[in-house]
Amino acid sequence: AGGGPLLPDSVLYEIFLYLDHVDVLSVGLVCQQWHAVARDEFLWKELFYRYYRVSREVPRHPAAVSWYDEFQRLYDTIPCVEVQALKEHNDQVLHLSFSHSGCLFASCSKDCTVKIWSNELDISLQHSSNMRPYNWSYTQFSQFNSDDSLLLVSGVFVGPHNSSSGEIAVISMENFTLLSRVRNKPYDVFGCWLNETNLISGNLHRIGRITSCSVLWLNNAFQGIESENVNVVKRLFKIQNLNASTIRTVMVADCSRYDSPDLLLDYEEQLAASSTSTCPVFDLGSDSEEEEAKPKQTPEPAVQELLDEGGVTAEDGLQQFFDDIMEGRVRPAMTETELETKVAELFVRSRTKPPELNLLSTDSNSKTKYLIFTTGCLTYSPHQIGIKRILPHQMTTAGPVLGEERRSDEFFDSLDHVIDIHGHIIGMGLSPDHRYLYVNSRAWPRDCVISDPMQPPPIAEEIDLHVFDLKTMKEVKRALRAHRAYTPNEECFFIFLDDRHGYIWDRHYNICLAKLQHDNVVNSVAFSPVEQELLLTASDDTTIKVWRSPRAVRIQQARKPRPRKLLFSWLMNQKS
Numbered sequence: 001a002g003g004g005p006l007l008p009d010s011v012l013y014e015i016f017l018y019l020d021h022v023d024v025l026s027v028g029l030v031c032q033q034w035h036a037v038a039r040d041e042f043l044w045k046e047l048f049y050r051y052y053r054v055s056r057e058v059p060r061h062p063a064a065v066s067w068y069d070e071f072q073r074l075y076d077t078i079p080c081v082e083v084q085a086l087k088e089h090n091d092q093v094l095h096l097s098f099s100h101s102g103c104l105f106a107s108c109s110k111d112c113t114v115k116i117w118s119n120e121l122d123i124s125l126q127h128s129s130n131m132r133p134y135n136w137s138y139t140q141f142s143q144f145n146s147d148d149s150l151l152l153v154s155g156v157f158v159g160p161h162n163s164s165s166g167e168i169a170v171i172s173m174e175n176f177t178l179l180s181r182v183r184n185k186p187y188d189v190f191g192c193w194l195n196e197t198n199l200i201s202g203n204l205h206r207i208g209r210i211t212s213c214s215v216l217w218l219n220n221a222f223q224g225i226e227s228e229n230v231n232v233v234k235r236l237f238k239i240q241n242l243n244a245s246t247i248r249t250v251m252v253a254d255c256s257r258y259d260s261p262d263l264l265l266d267y268e269e270q271l272a273a274s275s276t277s278t279c280p281v282f283d284l285g286s287d288s289e290e291e292e293a294k295p296k297q298t299p300e301p302a303v304q305e306l307l308d309e310g311g312v313t314a315e316d317g318l319q320q321f322f323d324d325i326m327e328g329r330v331r332p333a334m335t336e337t338e339l340e341t342k343v344a345e346l347f348v349r350s351r352t353k354p355p356e357l358n359l360l361s362t363d364s365n366s367k368t369k370y371l372i373f374t375t376g377c378l379t380y381s382p383h384q385i386g387i388k389r390i391l392p393h394q395m396t397t398a399g400p401v402l403g404e405e406r407r408s409d410e411f412f413d414s415l416d417h418v419i420d421i422h423g424h425i426i427g428m429g430l431s432p433d434h435r436y437l438y439v440n441s442r443a444w445p446r447d448c449v450i451s452d453p454m455q456p457p458p459i460a461e462e463i464d465l466h467v468f469d470l471k472t473m474k475e476v477k478r479a480l481r482a483h484r485a486y487t488p489n490e491e492c493f494f495i496f497l498d499d500r501h502g503y504i505w506d507r508h509y510n511i512c513l514a515k516l517q518h519d520n521v522v523n524s525v526a527f528s529p530v531e532q533e534l535l536l537t538a539s540d541d542t543t544i545k546v547w548r549s550p551r552a553v554r555i556q557q558a559r560k561p562r563p564r565k566l567l568f569s570w571l572m573n574q575k576s
Contacts, residue, residue, distance in 0.1 A: 044068045054509050061508045077549045078504055079527075079535035080514035083556075084546035088115060088125050093538035095141045095524045099148040102530035104173070106151055107544055108139035114153045116176070119528070121556065123546055127176045131155055134181065136167065141190045145197070149173055150221055152199055156187045166191075168201055170221045180223040188248045194369070194395060197221050200236065200250055207240075210337055210453055211344045213412070214239050214247040216371070220397050234397045237371070237388060237413040240348050242341055243453035245376035247386070249425075253434040253470055255368040337453065353410035355417075367392070370470065372437065374425045375415075379456040382425045385439065387417040387473070417473055421466065422446075424459045432529055436476075436507075437468040467507065502537040516547055 044067035049056055052074065064070040091110035098105045098119075104126070107115045116127045131139055131153070141154040150170055157167035166187030170179045182201045184191050189202035198218050205213045216239075220232040239247060334342070369390045374382035393399070427440035442459040450457060469476045502516035502525045516522075520540035528534040533549035548556070 041067050044071055047071060052509065052511050054511060058509055074506060074513055076551045077533050078513050079533050079547040079549050079552075080504065080516065081548055081550055081553050082516075082545055083548050083553065084123055086117070086123060086125075086544040086546070087542065088128070089113070089542050089544070091138075091542060092520075092540040093523065093542060093544055094138070096526040096536050096538045096544065097142045097144065098526055098529050098536075099144045099173075100146065100529055101148055102528045104144075104148070105526065105536065106142040106144070106153075107538060108142050108153065108155075109542075110138045112136055112138050112155070114139045114142055114151075114171070116151070116173075119534075129153075129171060129176065129178070131169065134167070134169070135159075140187070143191075143193055144173075145193045145195075145221075147196055149196075150179070152191060152193060154184065154187075154190045157183070166202075168199065168219075170199070180219075180221060182217075182219045182223075186246055186248065189250055189373075190248075192251050194218060194252055194390070198395070198397060200252070200371070202247060202250065204246055208340045208344070210242070210244040211340055212241045212244075212246060214241055216247070216250065218394070218397055232397055233401060234394075234399060235402050236390070236394055238411070239375075239386075239415070240344065240352070240412045241375070242344055242377055244380035245378075245382070245453075246380070248374045248382055249428055250371060250373040251428065251430060252390070253370040253372055253430055253437070255370070255434070255470070257433045258435045258471060341453075348412055351411040352414045353406070353412065355414045369395070372428070374428065375418075378450045379453045381456040383421055383423060383444075383456075385419040385421065385425070385428070385437070385468075386415045387419075388413070389416050419468065419473075419475075423464070424456070426463065432527075435469065435471060437470055439466040439468065440464070441466065465505065500539075502535075504535070516545065518543070518545065 045060075048054065048067055048071050051071070060067065060070060064073070086107075089107065089109040089111050093107055093109045095108040096105060103119055105117050105119055107117065109115075112130060112132045114129050114131065115125060118124050118126045135158050136155040137158050139153055139155040143152045144150070145152070149172070151173060153169045153171060155167055155169070157165055159165055166184035166189060168182045168184050168191040170181075171177070172179055182191075182199070183203070184201045185204045186202070191199055191201050193199050198220055201217050201219055203215045203217065205215065207213055216236045218234045218236050223232040241247070371388045371390055373386050374384070375386040376383045421439060421441045423441040423443035425439060425441045429438045430436070431438070441464050442462070443464060444457040444459060448457040467476055468474065500518050500520060500522065502518070502522045503512055504514040504516070505511070506513055516525075516535070516537050518537065518539035518541050522537055522539050524538040526536045528536075533552045535547040537545045537547065539545070
């Protein structure tokens with residue numbers, strides 16, 4: 001003790017056996033000298049690095065008081081003990097979401113119901129809404145508004161001639177009545193709340209075979225009540241899509257909620273390397289910082305010359321491009337798909353509103369909100385993250401339905417920030433304080449070239465987890481890899497795939513702490529916002545599993561009354 005020499009491996013092994021088979025807090029009952037061992041910081045530091053196999057270059061978490069407390073936190077407070085399996089759904093369970101108070105949570109399923117559960121000691125079903133009478137195929141996503149009075153439910157809607165688009169429903173938590181329904185296209189835009197009473201939906205307009213325009217709309221949740229008096233919808237953004245890409249998986253990050261400490265690993269180095277361009281594109285597939293500032297693929301040489309000529313207007317450039325085609329000066333000959341993409345690129349140059357400047361927010365009290373979504377520029381599979389600042393006057397449906405008047409050169413909105421993942425994005429989520437963005441992806445081959453947007457590159461079996469700091473717009477951790485997936489590229493648009501497990505990671509140490517097993521693919525996980533020792537997982541095996549930490553399980557068991565009646569009956573039988 002007291003910083004003495006390193007203990008022999010045999011002694012460490014004996015302590016490891018205790019830690020693996022005996023409760024950390026009860027070891028003192030069987031070891032008279034446990035108090036001295038428990039306060040030996042040198043011992044617990046060695047145990048920590050060896051047991052969790054963390055690099056010794058990683059410092060202790062800044063909020064940790066001691067190595068003993070840190071070991072106990074990771075060993076005893078991680079929700080890895082299954083305590084309940086909810087089987088009320090009769091088909092694949094796709095999504096879970098907690099209310100902000102933690103008292104309720106909602107689940108969506110292929111059985112076309114959204115169920116609301118009461119989060120008590122034993123979780124129970126409180127309400128179930130069947131969306132099939134509204135021509136829904138299934139429910140896929142839900143989100144409570146900021147005061148937990150309303151629930152947004154997103155689903156797949158079957159329209160005329162069996163065409164599938166999306167629809168969003170708003171349900172009152174007071175009496176579970178359906179307040180409004182909003183069309184949502186494509187369905188994997190999902191939708192999200194902007195504030196307590198306004199939600200965001202999407203629409204898609206085809207311009208060509210592989211060119212389209214995504215329009216994002218702000219909708220009032222009480223449309224049926226207020227539509228006669230005030231506007232209930234307003235157009236937020238109109239963004240051009242190239243090469244069959246579309247906007248999907250929209251979410252809103254509230255910068256005023258930032259309260260997480262900076263992640264220490266690589267943080268200063270990556271912050272110093274941040275780009276200064278107005279709309280930076282960061283490519284995670286590149287090998288050097290120089291490569292990160294430019295996209296992997298560039299336009300054809302003849303088109304690139306037009307794009308680089310500062311004195312040539314977009315209209316003149318487009319006309320010159322057509323003249324070059326007619327006179328055979330574009331080599332090699334372009335396919336119809338390539339031609340459509342190049343024309344769209346030239347056209348959008350003179351029809352796009354410039355991005356917002358000073359995107360990074362340094363004020364912790366800032367009321368800035370970011371609209372975050374998946375998108376792309378090379379193929380239909382989502383491989384980029386787009387970020388757009390939402391200005392204060394855009395946070396209400398008041399004003400013109402189509403938004404403020406636009407000049408002819410501002411027909412489209414540009415993205416304020418783009419992050420290139422260099423792989424197929426299969427899921428995104430925000431940290432509780434909205435400081436960090438978590439992205440699941442399946443990587444493309446490093447040097448792949450996409451010549452046909454309808455044939456994206458093959459994707460890796462492994463699922464990578466990336467962590468981005470929205471305060472600096474930089475990746476703050478190297479990708480974590482543990483999951484494996486086997487679905488081919490064209491089939492994994494929205495299901496968040498893994499190998500029948502949920503994984504719990506420690507963000508600071510970059511380590512996997514637990515694997516939570518199901519009998520089929522795990523689609524969604526959700527931590528309680530007020531009780532981090534409670535976790536839910538949803539799976540294709542039709543179940544929702546409830547997980548609590550070893551510490552929470554001990555506390556619950558201690559509260560349960562002992563079976564005194566059985567003991568009393570046994571004693572009476574012995575006497576007789």
